[in-house]
Amino acid sequence: MSPLVVKAAGGIGCAVLCLPLLAALTVASVLGGITAGSGTAATPSRQALNDIPxxxxxxxxxxxxxxxxxxWTVLAAIGKVETNHARHPTxxxxxxxxxxxxxxPSTFQAYAHPVPPGGRRPPTPWDPVDAVHAASxxxxxxxxxxxxxxxxxVFAYNHSHTYVSAVLTTAHRYTALAPTPTAATAAVSFARAQLGTxxxxxxxxxxxxxxxCSGLTQAAYxxxxxxxxxxxxxxYNADPQLPKGTPLAPGDLLFFGPNPRHITHVKLYTGNSEAIDAPxxxxxxxxxxxxxxxxNFQGATHPAARAGGSPR
Incomplete structure (x- = not known):
């Protein structure tokens, strides 16, 4: 866990110029992977999904x-380096x-407002919602x-070149370096961003x-x-049902109810036998x-097939 004794104003101008050459080259190599076409919509890598609650x-x-x-991978990397995503015991x-x-505490107060949706009133650095928004x-x-x-x-967050390298390297590992997101991955990414809503x-x-439930799946697609x-x-009626026994893929819709003519709930499959829903x-x-x-599971569909890039 980092002491973050330097979270005060000033001194960020040397963040690049003062880096040792080897560290600078390392950071430059991972920066490209984080920022090239990724932005806030970067798809989580397998490591991110396994590591981040x-x-x-x-x-x-x-x-x-x-x-x-x-x-977002940079925020997540800071959360990892600092407290392992709030898993640190103290x-x-x-x-x-x-x-x-x-x-x-004094640095937090400078970035605590406005209070984000779901944050505490008054805001506190102990609350994950308040803290992550303040970090942003x-x-x-x-x-x-x-x-x-x-x-x-990142250097302003903690005036340590080792820290900068650790955060950006972790952010790079959290970014799935896929060519073009499919409709299924876009739908899953949208749904994941709604967790807690x-x-x-x-x-x-x-x-x-x-x-x-269906408002979420409609918005995701x-x-x-x-x-x-x-x-x-x-x-349920809009797309062909996947044959019984077909392995599920992320983005598939899962339907539940007493019978196929009375569907009462829908979930978005995310892989690893898990799904996202508004319950x-x-x-x-x-x-x-x-x-x-x-x-009461009545079957699954694969709406992403309509995009032409995700056949089953």
Whole structure:
């Protein structure tokens, strides 16, 4: 865990010039992989999905959107280096930095407002929502906006060249270096970014305060450029059913209900026998086991096939 004793204003101008040559070359090599065409929409790599708790992954992705040009993978890498994504037992450093993103309390106050949706009132560096959004603002203020100088931004977070190298290397590992995202991966990425969003019956997104199950799947595929009907039964009827026993692929829709003519719920399959859904009133969008071995599972469809690039 980093003490972050230098989270104060000033001194960021030498972030690039003062790097030893070997470190500079290492950082330059990973910067290209982080920023070249990735941006805030970078697809999580297998390592990211295995290492980052789903709620933290969604939080990093949402917070990065507040700073145009800031890859969410950099926020996630800072969370990894500082407290292993809030898994550190105390989250208190010897220098007095606290919380999942290891802020000195005075530094946190400079970046704590406005309070993000789901944050505490008053904001606190101990709260993951508050802390990750404050980290995004701090990086943005020091060079991350529009990818002006990502290296300097991380150096401002902690004045250590070793730290900069560790963060950017981790961010690179969290970025899936795929050529072009498919409709299925775009839909899954959208759904993951909604984890923690409130369930709202009939909800189509933030304007309604949240999603219901079919509102989420419709919005996920809209983000991928594919139109789905609004309700779960119509979505079930819209595409051919996958033959029984067909291995599921990320992006497949999973349908549940007492029978095929009475579909009551839909989930988006994400791989590894898990799916994302907006479950019921009083809950939030979540990622859980897919439960395709239950009696009310009525089958799956593959809407991504409509894009022409994801045949089954």
């Amino acid at each position: 789903p709620r933290m992954l969604a939080l990093y992705q949402r917070a990065a959107l507040t700073c145009p040009g800031l890859p 989250m208190v450093s010897t220098a007095g930095a606290v919380g999942p993103m290891q802020f000195m 603002r701090m990086l943005c203020a020091n060079g991350a906006r529009h990818d002006k100088d990502l290296q300097a931004a 409130h369930y709202v019956w009939g909800g189509n997104g933030p304007a309604d305060g949240g999603f219901d 809209k983000a991928a450029g594919i139109h789905l009907p609004r309700v779960a039964q119509a979505q 019921h009133p009083g809950a939030a969008v979540r990622q859980r086991p897919a439960h395709t071995n239950t009696p």
